[in-house]
Amino acid sequence: MSKNKYDFKQVEEKWKKFWEKEKIYRFDSSNKKPVFSIDTPPPYVSGAMHMGHAFSYSQQDFIARFMRMFKGAVFYGFGTDDNGLPTERYVEKINKIKSKSMSRAKFIELCLKTLKKITPDFIKGYKDLGISADYNIYYSTIDKKTQKISQKAFIDLYNKRLAYKKEFPTIWCPECQTTIAQAELEDKEQDSLFSTLKFKCEDKDLLIATTRPELLGACVAVFVHPDDNRYKKIIGKKAKVALFDFEVPIIADKSADIGKGTGALMVCSYGDKFDVDAINRYKLVEKIILNTNGTIKEGEYKGLKIKEARKKILQDLKEKTLIQDQKQITNVVNVHDKCGTEIEFLPTEQWFIKILDNKKTWISQGKKINWYPKYMYKRYENWVNGLEWDWSISRERHFGIPFPVWHCKDCNELILAKENELPVDPLQTKKICSKCKKEAKGEEKVLDTWATSSLTPQIASSLINNEIKVPYSLRPQAHDIIRTWAFYTIVRSYLSEKKLPWKNIMISGYTKLGGEKMSKSKGTGIEPKKLLEEYGADALRFWAAGFSLGSDVNYQEQDLVAGKKFMIKLFNASRFVFMNLKNYNSKKANLIETDRLFLSRLNDLIEICTKNFKNYEYNKVKLETSNFFWHIFCDNYLELIKKRVYNGTNHEKQSAFFTLYNSLLILLKLMAPIIPFITEEIYQEYFEKKEKQKSIHISSWPKKLDIKQNKEDIKIFNELIKFNSEVWKKKKEKGISLRDEIREIKIPKFLDEFKKDLIATHNIV
Numbered sequence: 089m090s091k092n093k094y095d096f097k098q099v100e101e102k103w104k105k106f107w108e109k110e111k112i113y114r115f116d117s118s119n120k121k122p123v124f125s126i127d128t129p130p131p132y133v134s135g136a137m138h139m140g141h142a143f144s145y146s147q148q149d150f151i152a153r154f155m156r157m158f159k160g161a162v163f164y165g166f167g168t169d170d171n172g173l174p175t176e177r178y179v180e181k182i183n184k185i186k187s188k189s190m191s192r193a194k195f196i197e198l199c200l201k202t203l204k205k206i207t208p209d210f211i212k213g214y215k216d217l218g219i220s221a222d223y224n225i226y227y228s229t230i231d232k233k234t235q236k237i238s239q240k241a242f243i244d245l246y247n248k249r250l251a252y253k254k255e256f257p258t259i260w261c262p263e264c265q266t267t268i269a270q271a272e273l274e275d276k277e278q279d280s281l282f283s284t285l286k287f288k289c290e291d292k293d294l295l296i297a298t299t300r301p302e303l304l305g306a307c308v309a310v311f312v313h314p315d316d317n318r319y320k321k322i323i324g325k326k327a328k329v330a331l332f333d334f335e336v337p338i339i340a341d342k343s344a345d346i347g348k349g350t351g352a353l354m355v356c357s358y359g360d361k362f363d364v365d366a367i368n369r370y371k372l373v374e375k376i377i378l379n380t381n382g383t384i385k386e387g388e389y390k391g392l393k394i395k396e397a398r399k400k401i402l403q404d405l406k407e408k409t410l411i412q413d414q415k416q417i418t419n420v421v422n423v424h425d426k427c428g429t430e431i432e433f434l435p436t437e438q439w440f441i442k443i444l445d446n447k448k449t450w451i452s453q454g455k456k457i458n459w460y461p462k463y464m465y466k467r468y469e470n471w472v473n474g475l476e477w478d479w480s481i482s483r484e485r486h487f488g489i490p491f492p493v494w495h496c497k498d499c500n501e502l503i504l505a506k507e508n509e510l511p512v513d514p515l516q517t518k519k520i521c522s523k524c525k526k527e528a529k530g531e532e533k534v535l536d537t538w539a540t541s542s543l544t545p546q547i548a549s550s551l552i553n554n555e556i557k558v559p560y561s562l563r564p565q566a567h568d569i570i571r572t573w574a575f576y577t578i579v580r581s582y583l584s585e586k587k588l589p590w591k592n593i594m595i596s597g598y599t600k601l602g603g604e605k606m607s608k609s610k611g612t613g614i615e616p617k618k619l620l621e622e623y624g625a626d627a628l629r630f631w632a633a634g635f636s637l638g639s640d641v642n643y644q645e646q647d648l649v650a651g652k653k654f655m656i657k658l659f660n661a662s663r664f665v666f667m668n669l670k671n672y673n674s675k676k677a678n679l680i681e682t683d684r685l686f687l688s689r690l691n692d693l694i695e696i697c698t699k700n701f702k703n704y705e706y707n708k709v710k711l712e713t714s715n716f717f718w719h720i721f722c723d724n725y726l727e728l729i730k731k732r733v734y735n736g737t738n739h740e741k742q743s744a745f746f747t748l749y750n751s752l753l754i755l756l757k758l759m760a761p762i763i764p765f766i767t768e769e770i771y772q773e774y775f776e777k778k779e780k781q782k783s784i785h786i787s788s789w790p791k792k793l794d795i796k797q798n799k800e801d802i803k804i805f806n807e808l809i810k811f812n813s814e815v816w817k818k819k820k821e822k823g824i825s826l827r828d829e830i831r832e833i834k835i836p837k838f839l840d841e842f843k844k845d846l847i848a849t850h851n852i853v
């Protein structure tokens with residue numbers, strides 16, 4: 089650091105290489121220190137890290153780095169999630185192809201090839217940000233080892249009768265052409281036409297309002313409320329569906345809302361979850377009019393997509409004067425979170441994991457975990473209470489972990505793979521049914537990616553001979569995946585071992601730009617990669633440390649400018665300190681009162697930071713340390729001792745040197761988890777020779793200095809600072825320089841002990 093200007097690019101590159109070469113973050117299982125284990129989130133592999141990831145991974149890394157210094161050993165591996173829909177969509181996008189128009193084998197080959205190309209650069213983004221994972225403990229959710237674990241876990245569930253296959257109307261995305269889970273739904277507000285249509289009952293109009301006239305052909309019943317006087321007479325009769333040539337029964341059911349629309353309700357197969365229940369309750373025969381790609385199956389509207397069919401049917405209804413009334417409304421529809429397409433319900437054969445019977449268990453397991461921040465637990469509980477389906481884990485996709493299952497068409501026998509065959513692709517391996525000696529058919533569906541990523545504690549641990557057992561110390565993650573990743577991991581850990589997956593969970597918020605979530609694929613133009621180049625990793629992390637855990641933040645570039653400024657100030661202040669410490673070589677000092685009081689305040693800071701880090705309140709650590717550094721250390725303490733350092737007696741100098749050395753070292757350590765690069769730079773330049781720890785990041789967390797502390801210290805310290813400000817203010821008012829003499833100031837009696845430093849600092853005569 090011989091140069092005068094802080095060159096973050098050169099510094100960050102240097103220490104990143106050093107950490108990797110010296111294996112500073114290596115997990116050493118022979119180390120007998122207590123281990124803090126982290127169930128690291130495996131990010132979806134895409135081109136580059138997005139702002140949401142930079143934000144939340146920084147926050148988890150603050151804790152990882154703190155724990156490494158505080159406890160001594162951290163298990164912090166790294167994984168990538170690289171199968172399932174997000175990966176498929178990404179591979180389709182960058183290769184400009186559609187997976188459904190290729191063979192499964194060809195597409196998988198393309199996925200693997202694409203991943204091989206992009207993954208190293210993707211992981212580099214995390215290293216550039218200073219994420220202190222042990223990248224040698226690495227898994228991908230599609231690699232062979234992971235496939236084996238995932239398939240074995242599925243077989244275990246099947247054998248325990250906790251996984252089953254069933255034909256059932258499930259949530260279907262016509263765009264991705266697969267089933268999806270309840271957890272993958274998002275609400276979307278949209279403008280719709282609410283049309284009141286004329287059904288007929290005994291030649292009279294029976295009015296029914298709907299936003300989905302394209303489902304008329306799928307209508308199987310009309311519901312009216314048993315207490316609705318308008319319809320009492322027609323209960324049990326038949327209604328002719330508007331525009332169509334068939335009749336459906338009119339059924340009295342309390343679910344029909346007298347006040348909504350006309351009070352009469354059409355039940356279709358399947359408009360929504362309500363229809364699924366209704367049809368099931370009355371054992372009605374379903375009429376499926378949709379193909380899996382979301383087009384109409386047959387009849388006059390055959391081949392039309394849902395929205396086209398809606399338009400055409402409304403036209404036809406209008407022509408035949410079957411519309412009584414029409415108005416624009418805003419309603420909420422369910423869309424698939426990955427593609428934004430409105431979902432449908434289609435009966436298909438799918439695999440499920442049983443979760444509905446066990447809501448109480450999921451809630452009690454969730455309660456046993458410490459949630460940071462606490463209020464996030466409520467989101468978990470609400471989600472569990474609102475569960476309406478078992479967990480659907482099969483997907484009609486190409487690139488995923490196959491179900492290790494074959495099915496004999498002749499005798500209906502289900503054949504499971506043996507453990508020594510895993511991992512297995514049943515489409516590549518033949519199985520003969522033991523009963524009828526015929527070839528069984530391999531399952532074509534693949535496991536949903538959550539069915540695998542819900543096993544991350546086991547997957548990561550398998551890389552080090554299963555030395556880390558559940559519960560892990562910590563799961564860090566973002567709040568949008570509480571209902572998926574957190575919930576499913578809690579479920580899987582319970583179903584397989586009856587244990588908690590982790591003791592603590594920390595939940596990060598979103599980053600937003602003008603109110604919009606920044607991780608959305610739209611692209612905001614603001615990427616961590618660019619910001620790292622312009623401001624550096626420390627500045628970006630410093631920004632991420634400014635917000636409390638769980639809170640969503642609005643991104644503002646000025647915050648990064650402030651961060652960059654802070655690093656420069658830290659660099660310059662350290663240089664000043666060490667210019668004066670060249671010949672300092674002592675471990676002890678007989679402290680001057682100013683120094684003792686300052687160190688007493690520093691001891692309080694250590695206590696505050698330790699407590700806050702333990703509570704995952706890194707934002708308070710940032711606030712406290714940066715305030716302390718800037719206002720207490722630079723603005724006040726350095727000013728108070730400047731003269732003494734040059735002109736003091738040997739005793740006075742030694743006391744200041746001792747204080748400078750220790751306070752700077754402690755401040756650096758307290759800030760090291762948040763800004764790892766610059767703290768390493770300063771540590772290596774000045775402290776390493778004396779402290780003899782290879783890196784600040786594996787040095788021990790600061791303990792309180794052994795000095796005398798009095799109850800009154802804080803009060804007096806604040807008075808001292810107040811006094812300084814008053815003098816500086818007065819000099820400014822008088823228009824004189826801070827070095828100029830001043831006469832009219834009296835040092836109050838309770839600051840007597842600091843008289844010498846105060847007189848020297850302010851030039852009081």
Ligand SMILES: [Zn+2]
Pocket residue numbers: 261262263264265424426427428429
């Ligand atoms: Zn979709």
Ligand SMILES: [Zn+2]
Pocket residue numbers: 496497498499500501521522523524525526
């Ligand atoms: Zn058979």
